[in-house]
Amino acid sequence: MTRIAFIGLGNMGGPMAGNLVKAGHEVTAFDLVEASRQAAAELGVGISGSAREAVAEAEVVVTMLPAGRHVLAVWADILPAVKPGTLLIDCSTIDVESARKAHALAAEKGCPALDAPVSGGTGGAKGATLTFMVGGSEEAFDRGEPILARMGRKIVHCGAAGNGQAAKICNNMILGISMIGVSEAFVLAEKLGLSHQALFDVSSTSSGQCWSLTTYCPVPGPVPTSPANNDYKPGFASALMLKDLKLAQEAAQAAGASTPLGAAAAQLFALHNAWGEGGSDFSGIIHLLRGKEKG
Amino acid sequence: MTRIAFIGLGNMGGPMAGNLVKAGHEVTAFDLVEASRQAAAELGVGISGSAREAVAEAEVVVTMLPAGRHVLAVWADILPAVKPGTLLIDCSTIDVESARKAHALAAEKGCPALDAPVSGGTGGAKGATLTFMVGGSEEAFDRGEPILARMGRKIVHCGAAGNGQAAKICNNMILGISMIGVSEAFVLAEKLGLSHQALFDVSSTSSGQCWSLTTYCPVPGPVPTSPANNDYKPGFASALMLKDLKLAQEAAQAAGASTPLGAAAAQLFALHNAWGEGGSDFSGIIHLLRGKEKG
Numbered sequence A, B: 001m002t003r004i005a006f007i008g009l010g011n012m013g014g015p016m017a018g019n020l021v022k023a024g025h026e027v028t029a030f031d032l033v034e035a036s037r038q039a040a041a042e043l044g045v046g047i048s049g050s051a052r053e054a055v056a057e058a059e060v061v062v063t064m065l066p067a068g069r070h071v072l073a074v075w076a077d078i079l080p081a082v083k084p085g086t087l088l089i090d091c092s093t094i095d096v097e098s099a100r101k102a103h104a105l106a107a108e109k110g111c112p113a114l115d116a117p118v119s120g121g122t123g124g125a126k127g128a129t130l131t132f133m134v135g136g137s138e139e140a141f142d143r144g145e146p147i148l149a150r151m152g153r154k155i156v157h158c159g160a161a162g163n164g165q166a167a168k169i170c171n172n173m174i175l176g177i178s179m180i181g182v183s184e185a186f187v188l189a190e191k192l193g194l195s196h197q198a199l200f201d202v203s204s205t206s207s208g209q210c211w212s213l214t215t216y217c218p219v220p221g222p223v224p225t226s227p228a229n230n231d232y233k234p235g236f237a238s239a240l241m242l243k244d245l246k247l248a249q250e251a252a253q254a255a256g257a258s259t260p261l262g263a264a265a266a267q268l269f270a271l272h273n274a275w276g277e278g279g280s281d282f283s284g285i286i287h288l289l290r291g292k293e294k295g
Helices: A013-022 A034-042 A051-055 A068-081 A096-108 A121-127 A138-148 A163-192 A196-203 A238-255 A260-277 A282-290 B013-022 B034-042 B051-055 B068-081 B096-108 B121-127 B138-148 B163-192 B196-203 B238-255 B260-277 B282-290
Strands: A003-007 A026-030 A060-063 A087-090 A113-115 A130-135 A152-159 B003-007 B026-030 B060-063 B087-090 B113-115 B130-135 B152-159
Touching: A003 A013, A003 A051, A003 A068, A013 A026, A013 A034, A013 A060, A013 A121, A026 A034, A026 A051, A051 A068, A060 A068, A060 A138, A068 A087, A068 A096, A087 A096, A087 A138, A096 A113, A096 A163, A096 A238, A113 A138, A113 A163, A121 A130, A130 A138, A130 A163, A138 A152, A152 A163, A152 B196, A163 A196, A163 A238, A163 A260, A163 A282, A163 B163, A163 B196, A163 B238, A163 B260, A196 B152, A196 B163, A238 A260, A238 A282, A238 B163, A260 A282, A260 B163, A260 B260, B003 B013, B003 B051, B003 B068, B013 B026, B013 B034, B013 B060, B013 B121, B026 B034, B026 B051, B051 B068, B060 B068, B060 B138, B068 B087, B068 B096, B087 B096, B087 B138, B096 B113, B096 B163, B096 B238, B113 B138, B113 B163, B121 B130, B130 B138, B130 B163, B138 B152, B152 B163, B163 B196, B163 B238, B163 B260, B163 B282, B238 B260, B238 B282, B260 B282
Parallel strands: A003 A026, A003 A060, A060 A087, A087 A113, A130 A152, B003 B026, B003 B060, B060 B087, B087 B113, B130 B152
Antiparallel strands: A113 A130, B113 B130
């Protein structure tokens, strides 16, 4: 049993904190939103009056927040209140630069830290089947892993501070690009009179094979479990894909990397969002590419 | 035993014709290049004085030529000389429009036809392990399949005339896009201090998984059999990827399909070729994306 503080009880953080309670940990938590606090309380999470109060007795602090500025603000707020040696784990998906600043803030206070963004969405958060991509020292990872393992199924140590965020944005950049590529191919196939199933049969067993095709196929039919079969309900919302592609572009610009297709993918998902589809699954980008005549 | 005429005995056609001889067929062939005729003769292929002469007694004609204009010229030349009912199979990779014109030429003469472009490269041609993507009627496919099966391992019927070409360019457009996407991700990872192996470990088992990553990884190390481990010797030459991406763009423009990443990929491979790398494996595009400091 570990005393854990959990800051940020939204659609992801709430069920994740609940899974820590279920695993027998003592969880004290805070969120600015009253409804989120109530929902977490119903899962057995202890609610504090503030973030500072939540962390006072904690051995481990977990944060799950929208963006880098929130993480830096919360960590700056709570660090004076945590005991030295407390492990800080940020599970938010944020920019690499802020993640590394957060590590530095923690180090000043003598606290080990991990950046541990997740994939797997709200379903994974509820079912404790998330994947964690983790950056930080070996020592910090060894302490954090058993905690993360109660909220997820796969915990990958990606290297030093910030590398969890780096792995996530690199992976999701491949994902965003390949989903557009697969969608373009299906639209081209349609115009050439080639059936979805025929293209699927060829590419799923050859060099065009990719997760976007064989697990998450953007047209209904070939993969019955893909969101395309459920009117493109997420799944993984286009707004979140856009967020990750923007983070990849920020990182590329800061680090001096040239990512022409990553940049184009970010622009295309920005368009998809501008057309009011941010709440649709990201595979719905095929509608943007197909044009007015939805097939 | 079938009497087969084979027109076009280059790096692909030569060994393919040889495999038909090996399978017990009587093969009569022609190529404009003397050296290609000699190499094929050494494989037991009978050499004729012209394409017309080669096809005179054939039950099946196979062509393997560089581009659509060559296929149309050769088919127009030989069709007056073939017997009615002869099956014409074009294994070249050409534009969809020319492929459909070739089918129409054959139909005028009462000849069934197939477009049957391949993947698998010269290794697949020699080892008879090619994949054939085939367009044409069921009846023509049923006649052609046993012939193709002596030159390849996987024969996929993709639908009506031209659909073999359509499937190939749609698949290779996905491939070209995903290889650039994976390469961009590795370059971004390098600049962020994330190791190749860490990115591979995350993405190969999650939503970034694709053939370009897990079978043909563009950095040395994670997949020991990929061309990156052999100084980017092809494999599949960048010049051929550029050819296929251009065919995809031609088809998209003719059919009114919008393929923004396909267009960008064609431009990036054009750049890769412009930098003198047309003979390198297409995964060498990572050098273009990395910039001067080759890692």
